[in-house]
Amino acid sequence: MITLNRRRVVLGVVCAGLVALPAVGGWNAGQAMRTAAAPSAPPSAPVDPDGATGVPVLDPSASDAPPAGSGPSAPSAGSGPVGSLAGPGGSLAGPGGSLAGPGAAAALGYGGVPGGPKLDPSLGAPVGWKLSDIPVFPPRPAPEPIVLPDGDRVPYLSRVPVTQPVAFLTMDDGYLKNPEAVKLFAAAGIPVTLFLTTDTIQDDVAFFDRLRTYGAVIEAHTISHPELAGRSYGFQRRQICDGTDRLEQWYGRRPVLFRPPFGDKDSTTLRVAKECGIKAAFMWKETVHKGIVRYQEGNKVQPGDIILMHFRPAFVKDFLAALRAIHQAGLTPALLEDYVPLDGGAPPASGRTPGAQVRS
Ligand SMILES: [Zn+2]
Numbered sequence: 001m002i003t004l005n006r007r008r009v010v011l012g013v014v015c016a017g018l019v020a021l022p023a024v025g026g027w028n029a030g031q032a033m034r035t036a037a038a039p040s041a042p043p044s045a046p047v048d049p050d051g052a053t054g055v056p057v058l059d060p061s062a063s064d065a066p067p068a069g070s071g072p073s074a075p076s077a078g079s080g081p082v083g084s085l086a087g088p089g090g091s092l093a094g095p096g097g098s099l100a101g102p103g104a105a106a107a108l109g110y111g112g113v114p115g116g117p118k119l120d121p122s123l124g125a126p127v128g129w130k131l132s133d134i135p136v137f138p139p140r141p142a143p144e145p146i147v148l149p150d151g152d153r154v155p156y157l158s159r160v161p162v163t164q165p166v167a168f169l170t171m172d173d174g175y176l177k178n179p180e181a182v183k184l185f186a187a188a189g190i191p192v193t194l195f196l197t198t199d200t201i202q203d204d205v206a207f208f209d210r211l212r213t214y215g216a217v218i219e220a221h222t223i224s225h226p227e228l229a230g231r232s233y234g235f236q237r238r239q240i241c242d243g244t245d246r247l248e249q250w251y252g253r254r255p256v257l258f259r260p261p262f263g264d265k266d267s268t269t270l271r272v273a274k275e276c277g278i279k280a281a282f283m284w285k286e287t288v289h290k291g292i293v294r295y296q297e298g299n300k301v302q303p304g305d306i307i308l309m310h311f312r313p314a315f316v317k318d319f320l321a322a323l324r325a326i327h328q329a330g331l332t333p334a335l336l337e338d339y340v341p342l343d344g345g346a347p348p349a350s351g352r353t354p355g356a357q358v359r360s
Helices: 004-015 101-107 179-187 200-214 233-251 267-275 315-328
Strands: 167-172 192-196 214-220 278-283 286-289 292-295 306-310 347-349
Touching: 004 267, 167 315, 179 200, 179 315, 192 200, 200 214, 200 233, 214 233, 267 278, 286 315, 292 315, 306 315
Parallel strands: 167 192, 167 306, 192 214, 286 306
Antiparallel strands: 286 292
């Protein structure tokens, strides 16, 4: 355990991609939601998978995680329409008609390339990996949208309460623009959600637009990657809303999901996110770093788990390790946005939304 100040310094370095540390800790907020057709997922206990690795972790006494049993109650029978992927205006297509957004990903059948991984020669040959490194996944099932609780705050989840054999791969920040990324995305043909920091990607916005062509969807992760918890409403609003606005201007699609930097948030964060048009905020259950998958629970990816990796030097190894972990668990990568209804919702959840002091 270290002090918050030191931790902020350490984490700033981490997310700058200069030093990489595995992410740790987390609380499942799955009990805040449920699928439209299934009962609530059982809550899980906080776990610090890196407790023995020397990775600094904020003292839980300073955490805003709720005491056991105080999480939000599950909503009653869902009233919100689910399954719609259309945003405001009904279009998720990127500028210039690029194949962007969840609608495009679904239309292209991402969730595995039919016949196995393939790579268009025009993208260049793989460097440091080969097509046979990419697992062949079972077909991606039709999405099973969850029901979001209503209220003035977005829910915060590290696992989506699904009943299907799917998991969700997410990538954060966007520091290193590895040219292998587009090849990997194209060859794997799986959906991925990118939580991007605008200051980090502004030097090469087009790089991430190319990834959208191959199944990536871009979501919000603030402007400059500050720790949000404890900051003023105005500060958080600038970081979350202005960052979302900027991504919309660049990519022609307004983000609907959000991940707070380091996974740190407070009630203001979740309220501001809601005001900015965000539907849900996400943490994670597994992290991947230097080709190693770290689990918060057990040693296997569970259905509905959200997996976190970054655009770091070991991007190729991390991507392949994440896919292997999903494959070995008998799961198929699915698109987070397909499971979050973009309109409607259930009655308000009561109590605080569980959170965690972790990094992303
Ligand atoms: Zn981050």
